[in-house]
Amino acid sequence: MISIFKDGDASIWIPVAKGKNGGPARAFLPINGLEGTYRYGYKAAPSTGGYFDALRDVQQSFVENEHKVFVVNSGRKEEKQYRARWRHGNETGSPLLGPTLGWVRVQVDRLDELAESHLEKALPEGVKFAELPTADVEPVLCDSPESLEHEASKLFLETKLGKPLGQAAPASQMSSTEQFVRDAAVVAYVLRDARGICECCVQSAPFTKPNGLPYLEVHHVKRLASGGSDKISNAVAVCPNCHRELHHGANSVELAESLYSKVSRLERE
């Protein structure tokens, strides 16, 4: 269930209406600006207010399921109307919408950069309440292969995972061999993006891990030891054969080079 917005809250629930006849979904975003006025409420008895007041009222009406029966068509018909509705736009005849698709919680400071399509995507079939993934995921730093594997599997299985920020210059730590403190979010994101297919030879992962995830390894195209970044734009998910070849093959330079044209996520460093 949603919560009613209070001044100072960092996030806010936005109602989203199904598109008409398969058209795009419509959301109650500040399309008239945060300072503009909005029409909402009963079709037969509309209200107007500023963006946050109007949205709060729509939220409250939804939580309380406010409805009333109005006599319409010059007294010829009774119609049950719900108050958790809003006008999409300010023009006369702009549609009156309700939260028929669901509600999406977004960060208040992102309100002016969001499009209705972002909110629509956050609500797959059957989901009524969802949170918009945050734009950038802070690094989840891991200083051992075990913790990296553990954290990355956890993140992989999370339903929301935004784009990781990664690290421009991961710290190295000396043990018997040089190791780097790596970001598990980068690993999880790249593995998800690969969808179980090696990004080098384009074959399926050779086997499945006990936790059900396809086995692929994350390789940095420009090596961390050569100053490569720990970012999704420098990492690929590859099968163990390709990984060995990328490190030890006679054609490893050409093979690495070929990745830049195969994987659109990559950027040269």
Ligand SMILES: [Zn+2]
């Ligand atoms: Zn491969």
Ligand SMILES: [Zn+2]
């Ligand atoms: Zn590697």
